[in-house]
Amino acid sequence: MITRHFLTIPASAAGPERRVHYRKCGKGPVLLLVHQSPRSSKEYEPLMREWGAHFTCIAPDSPGFGQSDPLGGEPDIDAFAAATLEFVEVLGLNHCHAYGFHSGGIILAHAMKQRPSRFIALAIGGYPVWTAAEMELFGERYTVPFNPSAFGEHLTWLWNRVMEQSWFFPWFDVRDETRMSVAHADLARVQAIVMEMLDAGDAYRSGYRAALSAAPWIAPEHVATGPVLISAYNGDPLQGHIDRLPPLPAGWRTNKATSPAAHHADCLAFLLSHAGEACPNLAEDDSEGFIVAGGGLVHWRGKIGATHLVLHDPGAELSNPGPGGIAIDVPGHGLSDAADNLAIVVEEAACKLGTHEIIWPEVPIGDPVLLNPDLAPQRFGEHLQRAWGISRAEAFFRPWYDARAAAAIPVVQSEITPEAIALRTRARLRAGNAARQWHEALVKARA
Structure with a gap:
C-alpha cells in the first residue's frame, strides 16, 4: 500500500520553514523518485507499486507542486536540488538510490553535483540538452502566468494546454514538424494533470523555468559519483538529446529504449545492480x-x-x-x-x-x-x-x-x-x- 506523509523542513539560512508532502511504498533500500513538472509524486504511484517489491520508494512533491510548499523568490535549478537534499537529510537518509524523469532528472543530477556521495546510483529518464535556439523559443511562452480569472476563463486554457502537450512539443508550437508520436485524448490522464496544475497554481512556473534554463550537469573527471544511467524511450521528445551529450565519465552510460515499459525495466535493472542500505526509520510530522x-x-x-x-x-x-x-x-x-x-x-x-x-x-x-x-x-x-x-x-x-x-x-x-x-x-x-x-x-x- 502507498502511504502518504508530511514533513516540515525547519527554517534555515536557505529559507523559511516549509512543508513537504511525500508518498512511501515497498521494502528494502530507499529509492528516491523525483517527478517531472508540472506533476506531483502521484504520477509515480504505478511505478511505486511495481518497484516497491525491490525498494522502499520515497516520492516527494517537489517545492510548489502537489501538496508541498513553494520556494521563495525565483529559485533556479540549484535551489531545487538543494531543497531535495534538505528533504533527504531531514527525512533521515544518508545514502539512497534515485530516479527522476525529465525535470526530476535534472534536479537529481544537480543534487548529485552538490552532494555526490548522497546517491548510490542514479537513473534519469530523458535528460534535456537544449540548444540556444530552443531556449530562446521556449522563453516565457512555455511558462505563461496561471492565475484564476473571475469567470473561469483560465480553465479553458488549462484544459487545452494539457491536452495538446501530447500532440505538439513544445505545446504552443502547432506545426506538422512538431507533432508528437504519442498523441492521445486520454481524459483521465488529462484530468489528473489539470488537477495537479490547480494544486500548483502560478508556482508551476518556478519549476519549469528552473529546468528549462538549467545546463545539463555531467560529472567532471576529478569528481567521483555513483553510477548514472541516462535513458529515453521512443516517442519521448528528449530521446534525441542523448546524442547531444558530451563524452561521459566512467560509470555513466546512456540507453535508448523502445517503449516506456522497456525504459522502466532497464532503469530498474540498473538500479538493482548496485547494492543499497536498509531503510531507516523515516521522519514525518x-x-x-x-x-x-x-x-x-x-x-x-x-x-x-x-x-x-x-x-x-x-x-x-x-x-x-x-x-x-x-x-x-x-x-x-x-x-x-x-x-x-x-x-x-x-x-x-x-x-x-x-x-x-x-x-x-x-x-x-x-x-x-x-x-x-x-x-x-x-x-x-x-x-x-x-x-x-x-x-x-x-x-x-x-x-x-x-x-x-x-x-x-x-x-x-x-x-x-x-x-x-x-x-x-x-x-x-x-x-x-x-x-x-x-x-x-x-x-x-x-x-
Whole structure:
C-alpha cells in the first residue's frame, strides 16, 4: 500500500520553514523518485507499486507542486536540488538510490553535483540538452502566468494546454514538424494533470523555468559519483538529446529504449545492480497526516486524541479544527481516498484518531442530485467550467441552482474573489460524486 506523509523542513539560512508532502511504498533500500513538472509524486504511484517489491520508494512533491510548499523568490535549478537534499537529510537518509524523469532528472543530477556521495546510483529518464535556439523559443511562452480569472476563463486554457502537450512539443508550437508520436485524448490522464496544475497554481512556473534554463550537469573527471544511467524511450521528445551529450565519465552510460515499459525495466535493472542500505526509520510530522480507514487513506489535520472531530460540508474540504480539535477530509473529498460507506469510515477514522465526539455539518439546503451534478471529465473540458459556475453561483443563491430573488443570499465580497472561487472549484472537482454520497449520508446521520 502507498502511504502518504508530511514533513516540515525547519527554517534555515536557505529559507523559511516549509512543508513537504511525500508518498512511501515497498521494502528494502530507499529509492528516491523525483517527478517531472508540472506533476506531483502521484504520477509515480504505478511505478511505486511495481518497484516497491525491490525498494522502499520515497516520492516527494517537489517545492510548489502537489501538496508541498513553494520556494521563495525565483529559485533556479540549484535551489531545487538543494531543497531535495534538505528533504533527504531531514527525512533521515544518508545514502539512497534515485530516479527522476525529465525535470526530476535534472534536479537529481544537480543534487548529485552538490552532494555526490548522497546517491548510490542514479537513473534519469530523458535528460534535456537544449540548444540556444530552443531556449530562446521556449522563453516565457512555455511558462505563461496561471492565475484564476473571475469567470473561469483560465480553465479553458488549462484544459487545452494539457491536452495538446501530447500532440505538439513544445505545446504552443502547432506545426506538422512538431507533432508528437504519442498523441492521445486520454481524459483521465488529462484530468489528473489539470488537477495537479490547480494544486500548483502560478508556482508551476518556478519549476519549469528552473529546468528549462538549467545546463545539463555531467560529472567532471576529478569528481567521483555513483553510477548514472541516462535513458529515453521512443516517442519521448528528449530521446534525441542523448546524442547531444558530451563524452561521459566512467560509470555513466546512456540507453535508448523502445517503449516506456522497456525504459522502466532497464532503469530498474540498473538500479538493482548496485547494492543499497536498509531503510531507516523515516521522519514525518505529527500535526497532519493520513490514517488507514475503510481500506483507504484519510487525510487529517490537528491533534491526535483531540476532544472533537470537525467534518466539512459536501463538496468542500478539511475545515479548521480549532484549538484542541482535529479535522479530516471526508472520504472522496480533498486528499482522502474514496469509500463506499462514508459515515462508517468517518466513525472508524474518529476512533483511530482518538476522539469520539463528532461535529457533523448541517444538511445542505436543496436536492442532492441538483446540488452535486456529475463532473466527470469531458472531451473539451466543459466540466471545469461547470464546476466554476457552480462555485460562483453558490455565493449568490442557496441552493445555487435556484437563481430567484427568493433564494438570494447576502454577497460576501471575500467569497467571490477569483482565488476563493478557485479553491471551492478545486474542492468540488476533487470530490466529484462523493459530494452527493456525503449529502445523502448526512441526511441519514442527522435524521
